[in-house]
Amino acid sequence: MSERSSTFGPADESAADGSATQWEVYREWFDIAVLTPMRVAWSDWRTRLGSLIVLFYLVLAAVAWVSATDWGPTIVATPSSGQGPRLTGAFQDMAYPLGTNNLGESILSAIVHATPAMIQLIVAGAVFSTVLATLIGVVSGYKGGAVDRVLTTVTDIAMTLPGLPLIILLAAILEPRNPAVIGIILTINAWAGLARAIRSQVLSLRDDSYVEASRVMGAPVSRILKDDIVPNVMPFVLINFVNSARGVIFGSVALYFLGILPSSNPNWGIMLNSAYTSGAIYSLDVLHWLLIPMFAIILLSFGLVLFAQGTEKLFNPRIRARHAESIEDDTAPYQE
Amino acid sequence: MYALKRVGQAAVTLLSVITITFALIRALPGGPGDAIRAQVMQSGGSSNVDMTQLNALVESYTNVDPSTPLYVQYWDYVTSILQGDLGQSIWYGRPVSEIIVQALPWTVLLLTIAILLTFAIGIVLGAAMAYAEGTDFDVGSTVVSMLLNSVPYYIAAILLVYFLSIQFGVFPQSGNVSSGLEPSLSLSYVGDVLYHAVLPVASLVITGFGGTAITMRGNAIQEIGEDYIRVAHLRGVPGRRIAVRYVGRNAILPMYTQFMISVGFMFGGSVILEQIFAYPGLGYYLLEAISTRDYPLMMGGFLVIAVAVMICVLIADLTYSRIDPRISDDDAREAY
Numbered sequence A: 001m002s003e004r005s006s007t008f009g010p011a012d013e014s015a016a017d018g019s020a021t022q023w024e025v026y027r028e029w030f031d032i033a034v035l036t037p038m039r040v041a042w043s044d045w046r047t048r049l050g051s052l053i054v055l056f057y058l059v060l061a062a063v064a065w066v067s068a069t070d071w072g073p074t075i076v077a078t079p080s081s082g083q084g085p086r087l088t089g090a091f092q093d094m095a096y097p098l099g100t101n102n103l104g105e106s107i108l109s110a111i112v113h114a115t116p117a118m119i120q121l122i123v124a125g126a127v128f129s130t131v132l133a134t135l136i137g138v139v140s141g142y143k144g145g146a147v148d149r150v151l152t153t154v155t156d157i158a159m160t161l162p163g164l165p166l167i168i169l170l171a172a173i174l175e176p177r178n179p180a181v182i183g184i185i186l187t188i189n190a191w192a193g194l195a196r197a198i199r200s201q202v203l204s205l206r207d208d209s210y211v212e213a214s215r216v217m218g219a220p221v222s223r224i225l226k227d228d229i230v231p232n233v234m235p236f237v238l239i240n241f242v243n244s245a246r247g248v249i250f251g252s253v254a255l256y257f258l259g260i261l262p263s264s265n266p267n268w269g270i271m272l273n274s275a276y277t278s279g280a281i282y283s284l285d286v287l288h289w290l291l292i293p294m295f296a297i298i299l300l301s302f303g304l305v306l307f308a309q310g311t312e313k314l315f316n317p318r319i320r321a322r323h324a325e326s327i328e329d330d331t332a333p334y335q336e
Numbered sequence B: 001m002y003a004l005k006r007v008g009q010a011a012v013t014l015l016s017v018i019t020i021t022f023a024l025i026r027a028l029p030g031g032p033g034d035a036i037r038a039q040v041m042q043s044g045g046s047s048n049v050d051m052t053q054l055n056a057l058v059e060s061y062t063n064v065d066p067s068t069p070l071y072v073q074y075w076d077y078v079t080s081i082l083q084g085d086l087g088q089s090i091w092y093g094r095p096v097s098e099i100i101v102q103a104l105p106w107t108v109l110l111l112t113i114a115i116l117l118t119f120a121i122g123i124v125l126g127a128a129m130a131y132a133e134g135t136d137f138d139v140g141s142t143v144v145s146m147l148l149n150s151v152p153y154y155i156a157a158i159l160l161v162y163f164l165s166i167q168f169g170v171f172p173q174s175g176n177v178s179s180g181l182e183p184s185l186s187l188s189y190v191g192d193v194l195y196h197a198v199l200p201v202a203s204l205v206i207t208g209f210g211g212t213a214i215t216m217r218g219n220a221i222q223e224i225g226e227d228y229i230r231v232a233h234l235r236g237v238p239g240r241r242i243a244v245r246y247v248g249r250n251a252i253l254p255m256y257t258q259f260m261i262s263v264g265f266m267f268g269g270s271v272i273l274e275q276i277f278a279y280p281g282l283g284y285y286l287l288e289a290i291s292t293r294d295y296p297l298m299m300g301g302f303l304v305i306a307v308a309v310m311i312c313v314l315i316a317d318l319t320y321s322r323i324d325p326r327i328s329d330d331d332a333r334e335a336y
Helices: A015-042 A045-068 A107-143 A145-160 A163-174 A179-186 A191-205 A209-216 A221-258 A268-277 A287-315 A317-326 B002-027 B032-044 B051-062 B070-082 B096-131 B136-149 B153-167 B187-224 B227-234 B239-276 B282-291 B295-323
Strands: none
Touching (some): A015 A045, A045 A107, A045 A287, A107 A179, A107 A191, A107 A221, A107 A287, A145 A191, A145 B002, A145 B239, A145 B295, A163 A221, A163 B239, A163 B282, A179 A221, A191 A221, A221 A268, A268 B153, A287 B136, B002 B070, B002 B295, B096 B187, B096 B295, B136 B187, B153 B187, B153 B239, B187 B239, B239 B282, B239 B295, B282 B295
């Protein structure tokens, strides 16, 4: 990191080798920010399994998207009532492998076609909360003083607001339909806890010698934040991105299940709702109608939890300290 | 000083929550003012309704008189809420505060039991896992914890209702107490109340303790690796004493923030949980209010949940600064 913080300065701005250096900087950035974490992620069974599960859902989303377009082959038909016989059990008819509901909709179709909107929700919500949290956490932690006091107060207020009731109120009043908007409403105050956590991480970094060096050399604050601070909280941000993704799943399914969000978009929560209110809960024969959406929800969030836990284990040097034999690391505490 | 600052901050939070509800009432299109006006217009014949009468009616319901300037409306609203006047429920035709006073104890009962159990189980299990790090018990418990942590509590609730109350009839499916029992401190009444609370509490605890256990495990492993623990061992401090006094205490302290957040989370979660169990707590009325578009009750319920969370967080913060002397005023740091 210390070499990287020395890349700024007037010498770099000369035009000729400036672009080459820029390219190298980007490549280096790509290696550090993308390739290395991927390599590291693969080395732990949790992140490996977690990534595979998430990838599986991305594939499902792609299948649904291709099937819904005009030009693509219909791999999984879009759900429609009267698609098949009513209330077929799961694994009984190969045309409807996961069974059908009371309207004859194939449950497999419904599950698959709810995935793209779900992914949109998750990405919108997680990106919104993570970006906002990182911005506020990093700035307030690094700047200190009045800026910090104001941002911390705002964060604390947002953290104290009861998330779900606020979301329910907003959703009930605004009746959003766009998945991206729903995603943002779902994380309307989820950023606060994360911002607090990032701030305390930054507090421990702000007086490190390499940051001090950048400051003494007169680097602008934006550059110090971008080059010295943010890369060091990146793993932490990634973990929290995944956690807020899980929060979005829980929240969105809950709102759809309660019938607060308009049911025009397909969602696993709507499937749960229709199964629950149509009495699937009283009968053993149609239990698949209730269990399969549940399974879809739990598997995706399990994948995300696995990923977050594995990442935390890999990146948190404090947890890693006791297992330092396998990792060459001078910063590890004294080992016998 | 710290306490003073915290209380001041809580006051700011309270004011902002009130402002949010005011903004929601006042500014949103199709908000309560319009809704009440529309209802009155419908019932009273549209043409001959006196505008001032209408405004008075809107004011008695929502504490906002639409004919006065904005700042007067705001002032009236804030003062009447601080005096405990939350308006009049449209649906129930009773003061909102009366409904809330009835509902609040039930929610507090559920959540207190659930939070205490979640943290007790999580902390004990997490500590046991940390001490048995790497064994089959540790690996198994970690996987189970992660799996349970990826189940949304409302899904656990539905499954518990399905199996334990509908299929096997062990626990009641809904309600807070058997009908016909007179409220008293007798054993049968208290027992019945607890009996009805088992399933809602269980769904929060089962899905919640995993996260606590994993955090506790991480913290404890980190503490066990610290030098002062090694020194304590060398000094001949009994292992039990080290586990409880040294490791336990220091591993639990950082979880205080998590505790604060989970109080808010669970209060929010009560909305869905009480709906599933038809448990007449705050969340139940909040959701009823949303489905009947009963804005005064909606805002009142939200406000009370927010205040409840705020008080819990305030208590946690104030006691935390007593338990952990390392908490100090952050203002000592230099601003960059």
